[in-house]
Amino acid sequence: GDSVTQMEGPVTLSEEAFLTINCTYTATGYPSLFWYVQYPGEGLQLLLKATKADDKGSNKGFEATYRKETTSFHLEKGSVQVSDSAVYFCARGGGSGNTGKLIFGQGTTLQVKP
Amino acid sequence: DVKVTQSSRYLVKRTGEKVFLECVQDMDHENMFWYRQDPGLGLRLIYFSYDVKMKEKGDIPEGYSVSREKKERFSLILESASTNQTSMYLCASATGGQGTEAFFGQGTRLTVV
Numbered sequence: 001g002d003s004v005t006q007m008e009g010p011v012t013l014s015e016e017a018f019l020t021i022n023c024t025y026t027a028t029g030y031p032s033l034f035w036y037v038q039y040p041g042e043g044l045q046l047l048l049k050a051t052k053a054d055d056k057g058s059n060k061g062f063e064a065t066y067r068k069e070t071t072s073f074h075l076e077k078g079s080v081q082v083s084d085s086a087v088y089f090c091a092r093g094g095g096s097g098n099t100g101k102l103i104f105g106q107g108t109t110l111q112v113k114p
Numbered sequence: 115d116v117k118v119t120q121s122s123r124y125l126v127k128r129t130g131e132k133v134f135l136e137c138v139q140d141m142d143h144e145n146m147f148w149y150r151q152d153p154g155l156g157l158r159l160i161y162f163s164y165d166v167k168m169k170e171k172g173d174i175p176e177g178y179s180v181s182r183e184k185k186e187r188f189s190l191i192l193e194s195a196s197t198n199q200t201s202m203y204l205c206a207s208a209t210g211g212q213g214t215e216a217f218f219g220q221g222t223r224l225t226v227v
Contacts, residue, residue: 004156006156032212032213032214034215036218041220042220042221043118043204043218043219043220043221044157044204044206044218045218046215046216046217049213049215051212051213089156089157093213093214094159099145099162099164099208099210099214100143100145100147100206100207100208100209100210100214100215100216101145101147101159101162101208101216102147102157102159102206102216103159104149104156104157104158105156106154106155106156107154107156
């Protein structure tokens, strides 16, 4: 079935380091793709999204490009901050009908040290 | 801003109890969801509702039921709580359409003892 696979965590970086979190998906058709972030003690919030091939989503210095050829949607940030410490979830739209149903990866915990 | 509110942040219940988790959204969204979050497993869909009184099973519906009597409210019911239902439960809502974003509540951490 359809699925999303993220790189294993936790990821520990020093402040101002470059971040990549890999995400690949399986799907029939071309689903919308999302990155959600969960800060400690909170629910999920949308970080960025892309709805078609070659689209680039961006927000708060984070970017991800919808790569149809490699079925990937890797998250990148050029210079992380301590405040970026959180759990990051890659997700794709699930099922049919664009209902908002999501299929999630397992999540990647990022810890940024000063 | 869209707000999705879950009635409790933390709950402790005993094995065998009937447990209700409540969720309310204020943006007139048609679609509402209940997910369960466990370490290493991400979020898994329990149930989904696309209209009042309409529901659809997700990936892990066993041991759960849902109720949607009003558009803004979606309840998750554990008929007889068990220790393997100890988890974080997240409610979400969405309008629908290509690229539609789901909005999440803050989560309910349920412990069954």
